[in-house]
Amino acid sequence: MIDHVYISVTDIDRALAFYLEALGPVGWRAFGNYRAADGPAGVPDLFGIGDADYISGARIGSSIWLRQRVSGETGLYLGIVCDSNAMVDAAYAAAISAGGIDEGEPSDRTYFAPGYYAANVRDVDGNRLEFVHKAWNTPTEPGRD
Incomplete structure (x- = not known):
């Protein structure tokens, strides 16, 4: 089972708006962000969107984490x-x-x-x-x- 996917995007705000609208009808929503400053070097800022199971923690669910694309990535x-x-x-x-x-x-x-x-x-x-x-x-x- 897939737990999560990182999607590297060129514009976080535009991508977040797109994914929230596109995935809203299937019950996905934004649930939080992860700040790079809170972890070890190399872990970027992440913007989370998940299904109801992932967000509630009641069962194994799935999430997408948007991250700013790095040049050449x-x-x-x-x-x-x-x-x-x-x-x-x-x-x-x-x-x-x-x-x-x-x-x-x-x-x-x-x-x-x-x-x-x-x-x-x-x-x-x-x-x-x-x-x-x-x-x-x-x-x-x-x-x-």
């Missing part, structure tokens, strides 16, 4: 739900073994939230994957997309 950033910290570790190890490039070994990422455990890899084309386990999420159900 390409690629996708995709957060993948993992049911446990061990699953994060295993996915990270498999990605590295498959030729992935380390962008953050598995660890607690409490600057996002307590119980947020993740690892990051990049493929050779610049696309990024984050394997993430959030302690407050129950394991995914078999067959649920």
Whole structure:
């Protein structure tokens, strides 16, 4: 299941207006921002839009985080739900073994939230994957997309 996607945009205000209007009919709404100053170097300002499940925390849901595009930036950033910290570790190890490039070994990422455990890899084309386990999420159900 996809947990979150970062979309790099050229104009945050214009993009935020677009996504809020486009996703409003399906129940998505803005729910908060993440300030780069609150975390480690390299984590940008982020502007969150999520579905009702993601925002409420009642079940695993999905979110989009808008970020200001950096000159020359390409690629996708995709957060993948993992049911446990061990699953994060295993996915990270498999990605590295498959030729992935380390962008953050598995660890607690409490600057996002307590119980947020993740690892990051990049493929050779610049696309990024984050394997993430959030302690407050129950394991995914078999067959649920």
